[in-house]
Amino acid sequence: MITFFYIITVLATFLTMEFVAWFTHKYVMHGLMWYFHLDHHQHEPGFFEKNDVFFLIFAIPSWLCIMLGMMNFNYFIVSIGAGIALYGFCYFLVHDVFIHQRFKWFTRTDNIYFRALRKAHKVHHKHLGKEDGECFGMLIVPRKYFIEARRSMQLKHKTSK
Numbered sequence: 001m002i003t004f005f006y007i008i009t010v011l012a013t014f015l016t017m018e019f020v021a022w023f024t025h026k027y028v029m030h031g032l033m034w035y036f037h038l039d040h041h042q043h044e045p046g047f048f049e050k051n052d053v054f055f056l057i058f059a060i061p062s063w064l065c066i067m068l069g070m071m072n073f074n075y076f077i078v079s080i081g082a083g084i085a086l087y088g089f090c091y092f093l094v095h096d097v098f099i100h101q102r103f104k105w106f107t108r109t110d111n112i113y114f115r116a117l118r119k120a121h122k123v124h125h126k127h128l129g130k131e132d133g134e135c136f137g138m139l140i141v142p143r144k145y146f147i148e149a150r151r152s153m154q155l156k157h158k159t160s161k
Contacts, residue, residue, distance in 0.1 A: 002075075005076075006075055006076070006078075006079040007079075009076060009079035009080060009083065010079045010080075010082045010083040010086060012083070013082075013084060013087070014083045014086050014087045014090075017058075017083065017084060017087035018137060018138060018139050018140055021058075021087070021137065022136045022138075022140075024054075024057075025136040025137075026133070026136040029051075030130045030131075030133055030136075031130070033054075034130045035050070036050045036051055036053050036054065037050075037051050037054070038050070038051075038130075039051055041125060041127070041128050041129075047102070055088070058084060058087075058088050058091075059085075061081070061084060062081045062082075062084035062085045062088060064081070065077050065081025065084065066078050066081035069081060090139070091138055094117065094138060094139065095138060098114065098117075098118070099117070099118055099121045112149045112150055112153060113141070113146070113149075115149035115152065115153065116145035116146045116148065116149040117139075117141050119145045119148055119149060120135040120137075120141045120142060120145045121135065123145075124136065
């Protein structure tokens, strides 16, 4: 029963992180810390970006929750840290690997969700400045991009016949 509680805590933290990431992206990255996020919107040469500093902003609390929770046998706090880490891992796979292709592991997909996700992110990046942005989330995609993805998939299948 206790293990179930910790699993629920990890999942609840993971889901909460989508909203934390949305808020941070919209109001911190496109606000006070635009200096670090700018090179993500206006591509510059090199593998690393100043924007990568945000990895630390999320990784440090995760690490602290896991480490201090383990040291104090507080597995609720460990579960929170694990939820943050799980979200960070998914963020890395979706954002850096799948969308921006920083690692060429997944290049194409016929999955409607992933197509909608990629389109929403593309729309976010059409704005090169910090104002007028849209689609600040990572995993929750507005419905209109699902409709677009479904339509493009149907067109693709019709033309391939």
